[in-house]
Amino acid sequence: MSTVTPGELTLRERKKLxxxxxxxxxxxxxxxxxxxxxxxxxxxxxxxxxxxxxxFRYFATKEDVATAPTQDMWALxxxxxxSRRLPRGxxxxxxxxxxxxxxxxxxxxxxxxxxxxxxxxLAAATPSMSAHSLQFCDRTTRAALAVLRERxxxxxxxxxxxxxxxxxxxxxxxxxxxxxxxxxxxxxEGLAACLREALSAVPGAVTLEVADRQGPGGx
Amino acid sequence: MSTVTPGELTLRERKKLxxxxxxxxxxxxxxxxxxxxxxxxxxxxxxxxxxxxxxFRYFATKEDVATAPTQDMWALxxxxxxSRRLPRGxxxxxxxxxxxxxxxxxxxxxxxxxxxxxxxxLAAATPSMSAHSLQFCDRTTRAALAVLRERxxxxxxxxxxxxxxxxxxxxxxxxxxxxxxxxxxxxxEGLAACLREALSAVPGAVTLEVADRQGPGGx
DNA sequence: GGGCTTATGTCACTCAGTGGCACAATAGCG
DNA sequence: CGCTATTGTGCCACTGAGTGACATAAGCCC
Numbered sequence: 001m002s003t004v005t006p007g008e009l010t011l012r013e014r015k016k017l018x019x020x021x022x023x024x025x026x027x028x029x030x031x032x033x034x035x036x037x038x039x040x041x042x043x044x045x046x047x048x049x050x051x052x053x054x055x056f057r058y059f060a061t062k063e064d065v066a067t068a069p070t071q072d073m074w075a076l077x078x079x080x081x082x083s084r085r086l087p088r089g090x091x092x093x094x095x096x097x098x099x100x101x102x103x104x105x106x107x108x109x110x111x112x113x114x115x116x117x118x119x120x121x122l123a124a125a126t127p128s129m130s131a132h133s134l135q136f137c138d139r140t141t142r143a144a145l146a147v148l149r150e151r152x153x154x155x156x157x158x159x160x161x162x163x164x165x166x167x168x169x170x171x172x173x174x175x176x177x178x179x180x181x182x183x184x185x186x187x188x189e190g191l192a193a194c195l196r197e198a199l200s201a202v203p204g205a206v207t208l209e210v211a212d213r214q215g216p217g218g219x
Numbered sequence: 220m221s222t223v224t225p226g227e228l229t230l231r232e233r234k235k236l237x238x239x240x241x242x243x244x245x246x247x248x249x250x251x252x253x254x255x256x257x258x259x260x261x262x263x264x265x266x267x268x269x270x271x272x273x274x275f276r277y278f279a280t281k282e283d284v285a286t287a288p289t290q291d292m293w294a295l296x297x298x299x300x301x302s303r304r305l306p307r308g309x310x311x312x313x314x315x316x317x318x319x320x321x322x323x324x325x326x327x328x329x330x331x332x333x334x335x336x337x338x339x340x341l342a343a344a345t346p347s348m349s350a351h352s353l354q355f356c357d358r359t360t361r362a363a364l365a366v367l368r369e370r371x372x373x374x375x376x377x378x379x380x381x382x383x384x385x386x387x388x389x390x391x392x393x394x395x396x397x398x399x400x401x402x403x404x405x406x407x408e409g410l411a412a413c414l415r416e417a418l419s420a421v422p423g424a425v426t427l428e429v430a431d432r433q434g435p436g437g438x
Numbered sequence: 439g440g441g442c443t444t445a446t447g448t449c450a451c452t453c454a455g456t457g458g459c460a461c462a463a464t465a466g467c468g
Numbered sequence: 469c470g471c472t473a474t475t476g477t478g479c480c481a482c483t484g485a486g487t488g489a490c491a492t493a494a495g496c497c498c
Contacts (some may be wrong), residue, residue, distance in 0.1 A: 159390075
């Protein structure tokens with residue numbers, strides 16, 4: 001949640017936000033340059049000029065500061081899913097896809113995409129970051145499932161909404177991978193385009209047939 | 220020199236397997252009784268009568284010993300996918316489902332199901348375990364994707380095989396949840412039944428429509 | 439038995455993360 | 469302005485996971 005309105009914030013709150021941003025920015029830079037595991041919190045804290053004790057008042061773990069961009073995005077997706085006016089009558093999968101696309105395009109223009117790319121590239125190379133990220137995704141998915149049940153009256157025993165959400169997450173991860181692999185400046189629009197492409201592959205995932213060629217049958 | 224070694228394993232190997240089993244069994248019992256975070260490795264090692272240093276020669280992390288049952292299953296699934304004779308001509312999703320069901324039914328009868336249930340219940344209550352488990356799943360999925368591409372000649376740019384694998388994992392997690400929630404003794408057959416049910420919901424995940432009732436439209 | 443390999447134990451260390459407490463900065467009030 | 473309650477921060481000591489180096493013990497093979 002970085003809805004910054006400098007006029008309406010007290011000095012204390014502005015300072016806190018600035019420290020948080022400085023932490024994320026510095027962390028992503030240092031982790032990218034030196035590696036996540038090879039950068040100690042002591043170094044990071046020294047550069048931001050805070051004590052290690054203070055770091056843990058901003059982020060619960062070292063992984064949290066490095067995965068903040070995607071976590072912020074999923075949090076926004078979730079709150080949108082709970083508060084937005086949703087259309088009715090179409091396929092759930094398409095509705096979810098549109099919601100996620102809308103969320104991506106609502107992310108702050110100033111630096112989010114750049115941070116997100118760095119964070120994702122780091123995650124791809126750092127097991128503990130990827131684990132942390134995946135776990136956050138899982139929690140968000142469960143929360144989203146509760147929202148869907150509440151808003152559309154799905155039977156809790158019906159597995160299809162949950163599978164649809166997992167499919168959405170899978171498509172998003174495909175999109176992220178493609179997006180972060182591309183050279184050049186990163187943008188929300190680029191991510192949205194990758195996501196649209198990934199979502200279009202979803203129906204085929206269930207129906208795809210294995211070719212009947214004669215390869216090595218295995219043994 | 221003495222005659223044959225039973226089971227074709229040397230004494231050293233048998234000892235190692237026994238230590239590994241003892242670690243898993245003791246760990247799951249203590250973690251279940253005391254909580255994962257409130258049990259130190261020192262306690263665990265004292266009970267199994269090995270040094271902490273030796274523990275880390277069996278498992279890379281504390282989470283690994285607690286998630287061993289599912290990791291063992293996925294490892295078997297992966298090796299089966301690489302070595303088994305696979306049918307051709309049907310939908311990939313069904314092939315994957317059959318492979319996973321076969322893997323479940325191939326797990327050792329002696330204690331695996333009981334361990335797996337304990338492990339999954341722990342994971343549901345322990346973020347770091349769940350994160351670790353999810354990350355392992357992700358790695359396995361990528362490895363499986365490489366196998367599928369190699370054996371069936373899928374285009375690396377085609378996202379559908381990957382989405383199918385993620386869908387398989389999602390269905391498996393649904394099955395695990397249902398299975399671990401059930402009272403009574405746990406069995407591979409029970410898990411297989413849950414998995415069959417979850418797999419049958421897969422096609423509906425893509426096509427499911429949202430009801431056109433007039434609930435609270437949100438706002 | 440003797441020599442080789444491999445598993446294990448011991449010790450010392452790094453670093454993430456926490457609890458407690460003192461101190462400093464800000465907010466709010468007269 | 470000064471005074472006080474609140475809240476953020478620094479410092480210190482501590483726990484516990486995980487690692488590297490090196491010595492010793494256990495199993496293996498001849």
